[in-house]
Amino acid sequence: xxxxxxxxxxxxSFRSQVFVTRGSNRVDAKSLLxxxxxxxxxxxxxxxxxxxxxASQAVEQLTELIxxxxxxxxxx
Amino acid sequence: xxxxxxxxxxxxxxxxxxxxxxxAIRAMVAGLREAGSINAAxxxxxxxxxxxxxxxxxxxIGRGVAxxxxxxxxxxxxxxxxxxxxxxxxxxxxxxxxxxIMFLLVSPxxxxxxxxxxxxxxxxxxxxxxxxxxxxxxRTAEAVWDLLKEADNNEI
Numbered sequence: 001x002x003x004x005x006x007x008x009x010x011x012x013s014f015r016s017q018v019f020v021t022r023g024s025n026r027v028d029a030k031s032l033l034x035x036x037x038x039x040x041x042x043x044x045x046x047x048x049x050x051x052x053x054x055a056s057q058a059v060e061q062l063t064e065l066i067x068x069x070x071x072x073x074x075x076x
Numbered sequence: 077x078x079x080x081x082x083x084x085x086x087x088x089x090x091x092x093x094x095x096x097x098x099x100a101i102r103a104m105v106a107g108l109r110e111a112g113s114i115n116a117a118x119x120x121x122x123x124x125x126x127x128x129x130x131x132x133x134x135x136x137i138g139r140g141v142a143x144x145x146x147x148x149x150x151x152x153x154x155x156x157x158x159x160x161x162x163x164x165x166x167x168x169x170x171x172x173x174x175x176x177i178m179f180l181l182v183s184p185x186x187x188x189x190x191x192x193x194x195x196x197x198x199x200x201x202x203x204x205x206x207x208x209x210x211x212x213x214x215r216t217a218e219a220v221w222d223l224l225k226e227a228d229n230n231e232i
Contacts, residue, residue, distance in 0.1 A: 032170055036198075041192060
């Protein structure tokens with residue numbers, strides 16, 4: 001769940017609406033509750049899209065964050 | 077996976093009045109012990125593990141909901157307790173709002189899939205405004221349990 005918190009916090013730093021999709025489930029990336037419904041696991045493919053003035057930066061930085069597999073992230 | 081498969085009915089606390097998040101977690105783990113879902117000898121260790129997890133980042137996920145959790149070798153299957161706090165509990169949530177609904181999960185470390193599926197299941201129902209509203213309106217453990225059964229049958 002902690003990687004999801006990192007995603008939500010990062011998404012919240014943008015003014016754009018940001019979404020993460022797994023299969024047919026597209027959710028608000030700024031909401032931890034919504035992100036939890038993805039049931040995302042390491043190695044799973046997710047799609048990111050955004051609409052708004054800083055949408056391209058949002059998609060770029062979120063992709064980078066998820067693609068890094070949360071490097072340096074300490075697992076409990 | 078259904079809510080009624082892993083929520084322990086006799087550990088539901090419909091009217092929890094505590095001052096802190098730590099008190100809430102202690103009360104919920106005690107509820108699991110009283111229900112026979114965890115051993116008394118493991119209670120303090122489970123509370124400590126959940127509190128340690130909270131230090132890494134709050135499990136207050138917004139909309140007045142928190143899902144404190146830990147993996148612990150003393151359980152052989154996923155178990156969950158529910159508490160409702162009408163006065164709210166400060167959980168240091170991401171959205172800064174107090175928490176009124178808590179789902180506490182303890183799962184075996186060697187079954188990470190169950191843990192994830194439990195959280196996914198709970199969050200899917202909590203996204204439903206009616207489920208949250210009816211849950212907060214429940215005054216007894218029986219009413220909460222009936223609501224969980226309705227949610228499992230997609231009747232909400």
